[in-house]
Amino acid sequence: MSDWRSISLWLDQLEEPLTPRAPLTAEVDADVAIIGAGYTGLWTAYYLKTQAPQLRIVVVEAEIAGFGASGRNGGWLMGNLLNDERMLHRLPAGQRAASSALLHDIPDEVGRVLERQGIACDYRKGGVLYCAARYPEQRLRLQAQLVALRELGQSEADYRWLEADELARQLRVQDAEGALFSPHCATIQPARLVRGLAACVERLGVTLYEQSRVLDWQPGQLRTAGGSVRCDWLVPAVEGYAARMPALSPHQLPVQSLLIATEPLTPGIWNEIGLARGQAFSEASRQVTYGQRTSDDRLVFGARGGYRFGGRLRENFQLNSDEVALRRRLMLDLFPILKAAEITHTWGGNLGMARRFQPHMLCDRQQRIALSGGYGGEGVGASNLGGRTLADLILGRDTLLTRQPWVLPQAAIDQLPRWEPEPLRWLGYNAIINSFVHEDRVLAQRHSATWRRRLAMGMAGFMEGLMR
Ligand SMILES: Cc1cc2nc3c(=O)[nH]c(=O)nc-3n(C[C@H](O)[C@H](O)[C@H](O)COP(=O)(O)OP(=O)(O)OC[C@H]3O[C@@H](n4cnc5c(N)ncnc54)[C@H](O)[C@@H]3O)c2cc1C
Numbered sequence: 045m046s047d048w049r050s051i052s053l054w055l056d057q058l059e060e061p062l063t064p065r066a067p068l069t070a071e072v073d074a075d076v077a078i079i080g081a082g083y084t085g086l087w088t089a090y091y092l093k094t095q096a097p098q099l100r101i102v103v104v105e106a107e108i109a110g111f112g113a114s115g116r117n118g119g120w121l122m123g124n125l126l127n128d129e130r131m132l133h134r135l136p137a138g139q140r141a142a143s144s145a146l147l148h149d150i151p152d153e154v155g156r157v158l159e160r161q162g163i164a165c166d167y168r169k170g171g172v173l174y175c176a177a178r179y180p181e182q183r184l185r186l187q188a189q190l191v192a193l194r195e196l197g198q199s200e201a202d203y204r205w206l207e208a209d210e211l212a213r214q215l216r217v218q219d220a221e222g223a224l225f226s227p228h229c230a231t232i233q234p235a236r237l238v239r240g241l242a243a244c245v246e247r248l249g250v251t252l253y254e255q256s257r258v259l260d261w262q263p264g265q266l267r268t269a270g271g272s273v274r275c276d277w278l279v280p281a282v283e284g285y286a287a288r289m290p291a292l293s294p295h296q297l298p299v300q301s302l303l304i305a306t307e308p309l310t311p312g313i314w315n316e317i318g319l320a321r322g323q324a325f326s327e328a329s330r331q332v333t334y335g336q337r338t339s340d341d342r343l344v345f346g347a348r349g350g351y352r353f354g355g356r357l358r359e360n361f362q363l364n365s366d367e368v369a370l371r372r373r374l375m376l377d378l379f380p381i382l383k384a385a386e387i388t389h390t391w392g393g394n395l396g397m398a399r400r401f402q403p404h405m406l407c408d409r410q411q412r413i414a415l416s417g418g419y420g421g422e423g424v425g426a427s428n429l430g431g432r433t434l435a436d437l438i439l440g441r442d443t444l445l446t447r448q449p450w451v452l453p454q455a456a457i458d459q460l461p462r463w464e465p466e467p468l469r470w471l472g473y474n475a476i477i478n479s480f481v482h483e484d485r486v487l488a489q490r491h492s493a494t495w496r497r498r499l500a501m502g503m504a505g506f507m508e509g510l511m512r
Contacts (some may be wrong), residue, residue: 054235081105082114085281087431109242123228163240168322284394300349302392
């Protein structure tokens, strides 16, 4: 692979030439060796190096920094973790408040580093709008979610309901019935963030090797075709690519997410749509749709993709016509005004899904391996928290970061929950996703019978329950 710009709109927009850094061609020694130059690997390097500048840190990347999900995502930088409510629920109220505050602070922490290090990545903290649109059940779903959030102690300042007229001041969506708004989210240009971070850690003294695929690794060492690293600590930071690593693959499923982007839209169209402050938006369907307005005035819109039998990674992200048509249809249902807008870019990527759909940050002190992942499509912010947490774990510090319910401060990788063997994984995952697609289709038909709507929702809800 060398046509890096074709990977995503974001890489295509970069001004820099994308010349790969030198590969690993020797035997080197390091204190910490990191596999993968995505956000997780680079944030870990950043927080380690800024707190312990004497450490020799190397990052070994198969392609170029930002090749993976970090150069392809939807650019939502969220102040939460996937399914954090389940983990927070188990905590006493005081501790829960501290954990929530830690999560809500993620976009601000990233903003502070960007400012300090001069990384320009179109960061705008406009919050996120979870819209109730397309069918009335979305409003009920979001309001039930709001009740659950309140029970967790989330205040009006964290999540608040916007009626349709209030929403319309920020975003005009067809048939909107309101939205759940949270200020704890920023939008970014993903490739600018990951490439900016790579340059930043290099300036701090971290060595990056690109086009250096790690062929095998074990505690204390890794090997590529051209060289090897002997290290004290090893950090595999490969998220969706864990499927290719026998030690990690039972614990992390590679799932796709796919996006489309319009051409730059006119000021007139944006006056109709809104999103003037860099808000992220989605609607409350189980298809997991998400979008943002880019700094050059495109609309980027994505939805969840599939899983391949045996955890086979998808390499070719030239979307087929059905994949594009589904996303375009979902986008036009929300924004009919975009009917004539040209779709200029389509792309996708692999993300990592942990068995209980909860991220983990783990430290195996005996083997001296640390890892963070299983973000399940919500890793832009989570990887920053992961990098900070791994740095503290590796430095042997007992901090607020290391005392969270998603952290396993002393555990081996094989203690992570395992996915069922094939064909159960494939059958199970696809049955769940198909029930979501079916539900969405039935609910979006305004005149479908009440019993059909209830049945579709019941089935999808049951399947969602199985995921936990
Ligand atoms: C299409 C899409 C949209 C998304 N949208 C959002 C969003 O809007 N908000 C959000 O929070 N999250 C989103 N996510 C998830 C988020 O992008 C990821 O969770 C996050 O980028 C993970 O970062 P990472 O560094 O852990 O992994 P990656 O960015 O995938 O980096 C892993 C790196 O490891 C390298 N690698 C793999 N194997 C090897 C090897 N053997 N040797 C050396 N290097 C190797 C890869 O080349 C890659 O560069 C999205 C993901 C996708 C795919």
